[in-house]
Amino acid sequence: MASILIIDDDDQLRKSFQRLLAEEGYQVESAPSGELGLEMLRDHLPDLVILDIRLPGINGLETFKRAHDIEPKLPVIMMTAYGTTETAIEATKLGAFDYVLKPFDIPDMLHVIREALEAGRFMRSKVNMDAAPDAAAGEAIIGRSRPMQEVYKAIGRVAPTDATVLIRGESGTGKELVARAIYQHSKRSSRPFMVINCVAIPENLLESELFGYEKGAFTGATHRRVGKIEQANGGTVFLDEIGDMPSSIQAKILRLLQEKNIERLGGQKTIPVDVRIIAATNRDLEASLSEGRFREDLYYRLKVVTIPLPLLMEREDDIPLLSKYFLSRFADEADMANPGISREAMAVLIDHAWPGNVRELSNTIQKVLIFNRGAPVSPEDIHQAVGAGRIEKETGKGDREAIIHQWARTQLTMGGRDRLFDACMDRIGRIIIGEALNMTGGNRSKAAKLLGLSRPTLHSKIEKYRLKFETSVMEEPPA
Numbered sequence: 001m002a003s004i005l006i007i008d009d010d011d012q013l014r015k016s017f018q019r020l021l022a023e024e025g026y027q028v029e030s031a032p033s034g035e036l037g038l039e040m041l042r043d044h045l046p047d048l049v050i051l052d053i054r055l056p057g058i059n060g061l062e063t064f065k066r067a068h069d070i071e072p073k074l075p076v077i078m079m080t081a082y083g084t085t086e087t088a089i090e091a092t093k094l095g096a097f098d099y100v101l102k103p104f105d106i107p108d109m110l111h112v113i114r115e116a117l118e119a120g121r122f123m124r125s126k127v128n129m130d131a132a133p134d135a136a137a138g139e140a141i142i143g144r145s146r147p148m149q150e151v152y153k154a155i156g157r158v159a160p161t162d163a164t165v166l167i168r169g170e171s172g173t174g175k176e177l178v179a180r181a182i183y184q185h186s187k188r189s190s191r192p193f194m195v196i197n198c199v200a201i202p203e204n205l206l207e208s209e210l211f212g213y214e215k216g217a218f219t220g221a222t223h224r225r226v227g228k229i230e231q232a233n234g235g236t237v238f239l240d241e242i243g244d245m246p247s248s249i250q251a252k253i254l255r256l257l258q259e260k261n262i263e264r265l266g267g268q269k270t271i272p273v274d275v276r277i278i279a280a281t282n283r284d285l286e287a288s289l290s291e292g293r294f295r296e297d298l299y300y301r302l303k304v305v306t307i308p309l310p311l312l313m314e315r316e317d318d319i320p321l322l323s324k325y326f327l328s329r330f331a332d333e334a335d336m337a338n339p340g341i342s343r344e345a346m347a348v349l350i351d352h353a354w355p356g357n358v359r360e361l362s363n364t365i366q367k368v369l370i371f372n373r374g375a376p377v378s379p380e381d382i383h384q385a386v387g388a389g390r391i392e393k394e395t396g397k398g399d400r401e402a403i404i405h406q407w408a409r410t411q412l413t414m415g416g417r418d419r420l421f422d423a424c425m426d427r428i429g430r431i432i433i434g435e436a437l438n439m440t441g442g443n444r445s446k447a448a449k450l451l452g453l454s455r456p457t458l459h460s461k462i463e464k465y466r467l468k469f470e471t472s473v474m475e476e477p478p479a
Contacts, residue, residue: 006030007037008052034063053080075120127181143318147310154307159185166302167280169309172359175280179238191235198245217266236276243283254298308466312357326365341377348379430465
């Protein structure tokens with residue numbers, strides 16, 4: 001249960017607000033002054049502070065500064081009347097999560113509260129890398145396969161720098177966890193971490209959400225508003241699903257990367273901003289370039305460092321580790337005994353195609369645990385969780401062709417994606433070429449002969465699929 005501290009000298013507002021938030025399931029405390037609020041903060045750190053600007057004694061801005069000194073990653077929402085908007089903007093620039101004008105709309109305020117709590121969790125919840133699978137260590141990036149070792153190396157190399165990072169991978173491969181791991185190991189880890197999902201926010205709102213707006217910029221813009229990028233000054237902005245960003249906003253992100261400044265919507269003033277950009281996409285950006293849906297100059301600005309994330313079916317050896325980790329984590333969160341998993345059930349998990357990657361595996365294990373009655377997880381438990389017909393009933397190697405058929409049906413059922421056939425063929429090609437390179441110890445000449453491809457064609461596909469292999473055998477000269 002998330003805990004919230006309200007600091008406001010208006011007794012009626014404070015009590016009614018406290019009652020409302022309690023009904024929403026939050027644990028709420030309140031204080032009528034900044035001095036008392038800071039004492040409560042030192043005794044028990046909440047997950048969120050909602051702070052009024054005008055307070056007796058020390059004002060809201062000074063209270064915020066002192067609260068920020070106690071815990072820089074504590075999200076604070078400022079409340080202000082129309083006459084003190086500039087003070088709220090100043091607090092936002094200093095690191096406050098957001099500000100809300102009084103009187104506020106309750107649904108809008110609850111939305112801001114949820115966002116602030118999520119941002120605080122992202123900033124303060126450590127993402128463990130390669131944790132022990134039975135440690136129940138919260139959120140973690142699990143895997144010891146060769147592809148995951150490359151991911152760990154990339155995070156370690158890029159995190160201490162200010163380089164822009166592009167994380168590529170299909171849905172469910174863990175792009176957000178990798179972004180958070182980079183942030184938490186960076187020199188900006190004490191500053192804000194803002195997550196913007198370029199798909200979740202409607203196109204007509206995304207620009208104002210990112211860059212803010214001036215009073216009168218559009219109908220309903222009754223006051224100046226600071227955008228998420230400006231709020232994150234000194235910190236990190238994670239642009240998730242950037243491949244779906246509208247072209248008009250792509251130009252503004254390019255300007256941010258090139259010139260380190262922005263303009264609010266409807267404004268003429270250039271605002272310097274110091275943020276690090278981490279972007280992620282599951283799109284084929286190269287195809288989007290050729291179709292004119294993504295800017296080439298932005299593409300090259302983003303991919304200063306590219307971290308490709310493997311599909312779960314490309315890191316099959318990690319499935320036992322991941323399964324044990326999720327089982328331990330979810331059992332711990334539900335305060336129940338870990339039932340363990342049978343060898344036969346593990347074989348079923350390994351043989352499944354996992355079109356939803358790690359996210360699908362996580363959801364499956366969680367569902368299994370909900371219906372488990374204390375005995376070790378069995379193959380039948382897995383079948384029930386995944387759904388009839390989605391997985392082979394055999395517990396040996398299973399019918400691989402049937403698994404491929406099921407995977408193809410899943411992709412077609414999901415539908416709604418551009419160039420679905422090409423994406424599926426690329427996925428299969430990536431696996432076949434990867435296996436050929438594994439079988440030949442990374443020798444490209446031998447792999448090309450095995451695949452019936454010319455060496456230049458194989459080389460271009462390795463580059464396209466971003467495959468990385470260390471050659472363990474001397475390369476033969478091209479024929």
